[in-house]
Amino acid sequence: METPRSVGEASTTNFVVARPSAKTDDAVTTRGCGFGNLAWVGVDREELRRRIVMPEYLRLAMRDCIERKDSTAVPDHLLLPGAAAATEELAPPHAPMVVFINPKSGGRHGPVLKERLQQLMSDEQVFDLTEVKPHEFVRYGLACLETIAAKGDECARECRERIRIMVAGGDGTVGWVLGCLGELHKEGKSHIPPVGVIPLGTGNDLSRSFNWGGAFPFAWRSAMKRTLHRATLGPVAKLDSWSIVVSMPSGEVVDPPYSLKPSEETALDQALDAEGDVPPKAKSYEGVFYNYFSIGMDAQVAYGFHHLRNEKPYLAQGPVTNKIIYSSYSCTQGWFCTPCVSNPGLRGLRNIMKIHIKKANCSEWEEILIPKSVRSIVVLNLDNYGSGRHPWGNLKPNYLEKRGFVEAHCDDGLIEIFGLKQGWHASFVMAQIITAKHIAQAAAIRFELRGGDWKDAFLQMDGEPWKQPMKTDYSTFVEIKKVPFQSLMINGE
Numbered sequence: 001m002e003t004p005r006s007v008g009e010a011s012t013t014n015f016v017v018a019r020p021s022a023k024t025d026d027a028v029t030t031r032g033c034g035f036g037n038l039a040w041v042g043v044d045r046e047e048l049r050r051r052i053v054m055p056e057y058l059r060l061a062m063r064d065c066i067e068r069k070d071s072t073a074v075p076d077h078l079l080l081p082g083a084a085a086a087t088e089e090l091a092p093p094h095a096p097m098v099v100f101i102n103p104k105s106g107g108r109h110g111p112v113l114k115e116r117l118q119q120l121m122s123d124e125q126v127f128d129l130t131e132v133k134p135h136e137f138v139r140y141g142l143a144c145l146e147t148i149a150a151k152g153d154e155c156a157r158e159c160r161e162r163i164r165i166m167v168a169g170g171d172g173t174v175g176w177v178l179g180c181l182g183e184l185h186k187e188g189k190s191h192i193p194p195v196g197v198i199p200l201g202t203g204n205d206l207s208r209s210f211n212w213g214g215a216f217p218f219a220w221r222s223a224m225k226r227t228l229h230r231a232t233l234g235p236v237a238k239l240d241s242w243s244i245v246v247s248m249p250s251g252e253v254v255d256p257p258y259s260l261k262p263s264e265e266t267a268l269d270q271a272l273d274a275e276g277d278v279p280p281k282a283k284s285y286e287g288v289f290y291n292y293f294s295i296g297m298d299a300q301v302a303y304g305f306h307h308l309r310n311e312k313p314y315l316a317q318g319p320v321t322n323k324i325i326y327s328s329y330s331c332t333q334g335w336f337c338t339p340c341v342s343n344p345g346l347r348g349l350r351n352i353m354k355i356h357i358k359k360a361n362c363s364e365w366e367e368i369l370i371p372k373s374v375r376s377i378v379v380l381n382l383d384n385y386g387s388g389r390h391p392w393g394n395l396k397p398n399y400l401e402k403r404g405f406v407e408a409h410c411d412d413g414l415i416e417i418f419g420l421k422q423g424w425h426a427s428f429v430m431a432q433i434i435t436a437k438h439i440a441q442a443a444a445i446r447f448e449l450r451g452g453d454w455k456d457a458f459l460q461m462d463g464e465p466w467k468q469p470m471k472t473d474y475s476t477f478v479e480i481k482k483v484p485f486q487s488l489m490i491n492g493e
Contacts, residue, residue: 043229045225049121050093051093051095052093052097052125052228053093053096053121053122053125054122054125055090056122057078058148058156058159059122059125060124061074061144061148062124062140063141064078065140065141065144066132066137066140068140069136069139070140071140071143071144073147074144091155092154093162094232095162096159096163097125097163097228097231098126098127098137098166099126099198100137100165100166100168100169101113101126101129102129102167102168102173103130105169110168110200113168113198116221116224120224134179135180135183138180138183139183142163145159145160145163161191163193164193164196164232164490165177165193165195166227166228166490167195168197168198168200170201170203171201171203171207171462172201172463172464173201174197174290175206175259175291175462176258176259178239178487181195182241182288182485192488194236195487195489196227196230196231196489196490196492197210197492199214199216203388203463204387205386205387205388208388212227212492214387230492234493235490236490238411238486238489239290239411239489240381240410240415240483241288241290241483242290242415242481243286243287244260244289244479244480245267245268245478246260246284246285246459246476246477246478247283247284247477248476249473249474250282250283254466255466255467256285257287259287259289259464260287262284262285263284263286265284268446269365269446269481271364272365279474287461288483289461289462290487292379292381292462293378293460293461294376294377294378295349295459295478296375296458297420297458298378299458299459299465302458303458303465303467348371348372348374349370349377350370350371352449353370353447353450354367354370354447355367355368355439355446355448356368356446356448357417357442357443357445358444359443360413360441365446370419370439371437374421374439375420375422376419376426377439378419379415379417380415380417381410383408386430390432391420391435392408392436392438393435395435395438403438404441405438411486414441415441415442416440416441417445418439419436419439420436443481443482444480445479446478446479448476448477449468449470449475449477449478450472450475451471455469
């Protein structure tokens with residue numbers, strides 16, 4: 001897989017970049033961690049503020065609308081008098097920006113990072129996700145700018161059209177924000193804000209895929225200025241997103257992740273005959289993922305790890321600690337060796353699952369075989385998985401042609417399906433000694449799960465795992481299709 005392709009060019013507007021000196025605040029080198037390759041470069045703080053900070057009256061109006069949860073009526077005292085609107089000081093910034101920060105991410109960095117960002121920008125443009133949710137910002141904050149712009153305020157109009165968003169958190173937090181911005185697509189709105197990332201999670205695969213790095217940098221105070229600077233200039237790239245529908249027999253008790261919401265209707269594709277296995281009454285959940293979906297042993301390990309971390313939160317002290325505990329926990333779940341008392345026939349997923357796919361530019365479903373040794377199946381959208389690994393690999397043209405594959409991109413409308421065998425095989429794949437077991441490329445997928453001796457399956461999407469109960473009489477279906485619009489990401493290159 002290759003680096004995401006840009007759909008827009010970086011701005012050519014001049015920006016002050018200075019050598020370290022007494023006049024340049026925090027002008028130090030920031031190498032590695034995905035925060036740029038330029039050495040000994042400083043960013044002038046005041047110039048950065050002029051570039052990203054919105055006029056005060058707009059900041060206060062947005063905050064007021066969000067707090068009141070009403071964007072239809074902006075109080076008169078928060079509107080700019082007409083005569084002042086033309087003054088040069090209130091010209092719109094080149095790249096107005098807001099930052100969402102998840103204070104629970106990044107170990108102990110969340111609260112101090114929030115304070116640093118407020119110093120660099122303004123209090124009103126930094127949103128704590130425990131206080132202001134992304135959908136509230138979209139519904140009331142952005143709508144507030146549109147309301148003021150409708151009154152003839154050009155500054156508000158240009159701020160709304162130019163605004164960019166940075167998300168300080170892990171992949172789940174980024175996906176949460178992207179999902180809320182997707183509502184703008186559904187409403188037919190234009191000027192969807194692109195999103196950049198300050199990596200605070202454990203894996204940070206979305207961040208890696210768009211060149212924002214895989215870890216929070218050691219010299220983070222100076223790196224934040226550099227990051228905001230790059231976010232104003234970075235080109236915009238597209239990202240496919242995938243809708244998922246989970247349909248199960250009515251009456252089953254499941255504790256789905258936050259990203260899955262109950263759905264009143266079962267929206268399965270009727271073009272594929274379920275051969276009478278559909279229950280007479282079903283309940284469904286719907287959601288969207290951006291990175292990956294998986295079924296099997298890797299999801300079981302993630303499920304156990306998440307419960308362990310929730311029961312003993314003192315263990316979650318940061319990404320490195322999380323990875324050590326996760327690796328240790330995976331050794332206890334039977335992935336590396338199947339207990340002698342287990343039925344060998346239960347080692348592979350083919351005992352409980354069928355897979356149908358639609359290939360590119362094809363309307364017909366076709367069943368594909370699951371290798372008998374596969375204990376985990378992963379559906380991957382990005383080129384990064386599991387903290388920057390590349391399990392699909394960089395495949396040679398001859399192999400692509402032989403398998404009927406095309407070179408994988410995160411904006412090509414296709415998603416890659418691969419399998420992991422025993423823990424040893426997964427370990428070699430994650431160490432990038434070998435590639436995973438390639439299964440298919442698809443434009444749509446349907447998994448059919450049936451119980452038998454298996455009482456539960458384990459599933460996860462974008463790092464959120466859950467236990468899925470299974471029936472012997474009726475099937476549980478998981479259907480994945482491409483969302484008709486693409487998300488916009490700021491490329492940090």
